[in-house]
Amino acid sequence: MNQIKAIVAHEPITPLKQNWSLQDVDLKDPGDDEVLVEMYAVGICHTDIVLGSVPTGTIGVQYPKVLGHEGAGIARQVGKNVQSIEPGDPVLLSFNSCASCSQCLESHPGYCDTFANRNYTGEQHSTNLSSTDEKVWTGFFGQSSFAQYGIVHKTSIVNGKDLIQDLSELKLFASLGCGFQTGMGAIQNITEASPDDTVLITGLGAVGMGAIMTAVNSQCKTIIAIDRVKSRLNLAKELGATHIIDTSEPTFTSLMEAVHELIPTGVTIAIDTTGVPEILEQSIKATRKRGKIVMIGVPPFGWELKVPATEHLNSGRSLMGCIMGDCDSQKVSMLQVVFLIG
Ligand SMILES: [Zn+2]
Ligand SMILES: [Zn+2]
Known part of the structure; x- marks a missing residue:
């Protein structure tokens, strides 16, 4: 269990007004299909703003959660089912998909049958608030990159080792993930x-x-x-x-x-x-x-x-x-x- 800092979005007190704060959270080790990524840069997009301020339940949104879906970082720990990444590789992060529904099989993962659940709702399996031990929803777009480290699903990771020369390029390329x-x-x-x-x-x-x-x-x-x-x-x-x-x-x-x-x-x-x-x-x-x-x-x-x-x-x-x-x-x-x- 690692304690890190993350920007945690809580249920808005006023609808459509962000109720976000920088907090300590405890992170579990990555699962077999996941990678622990140290974040070096993350873009912010209108989707973070909107899905971090709508009432609970709107297109599957739950709180507390960690947003961020244009992450760029370095892989630090790799699950055993992840073949394409090694610790130390620079990685760019994008959205999550199931890789098995008809849309995914036809190479249209943006329309994955489970897109909203995977990308907007996420999961509660890896992260807790350090102060109260409350479970936090993470895996936003497979990554939840508004944090020092994220547990990232393997379908959200693109290996940048053949492209990215140094950390300044890694940071520059963060917004490839969405924008x-x-x-x-x-x-x-x-x-x-x-x-x-x-x-x-x-x-x-x-x-x-x-x-x-x-x-x-x-x-x-x-x-x-x-x-x-x-x-x-x-x-x-x-x-x-x-x-x-x-x-x-x-x-x-x-x-x-x-x-x-x-x-x-x-x-x-x-x-x-x-x-x-x-x-x-x-x-x-x-x-x-x-x-x-x-x-x-x-x-x-x-x-x-x-x-x-x-x-x-x-x-x-x-x-x-x-x-x-x-x-x-x-x-x-x-x-x-x-x-x-x-
Ligand atoms: Zn799918
Ligand atoms: Zn976006």
């Missing part, structure tokens, strides 16, 4: 973008930037990046966006109109990473006939998208959901990653 992988996969796996495509990307966090870099790699002829933060828009331009639209400008009125000014018939692909209802609705309208709209940002719980059925039918548009870019983290080639990060 960059999702943005990359939205372009490459879900829309299969080509040089003929005109792409609209709303929201320029790690997901949006990953989508821009992949659209550039796919030689998409037009890449329109939208945000309200100037520094992000400038970075998007540096990365290869052909047009930027700043929604904070006083002259900005409508996303659809701004896109139609650039491309009157609309874009062929719209990637929404914001989850803001109005932006998603406008993105659909900014997409041309037979266009593809990919929903990545999580809209407010309970919000329902209203689609005018006849208009949608006539448009031939495809409205697609997206989890983890439909990637199989174990199969995302290291070459793709190096190309993406540059």
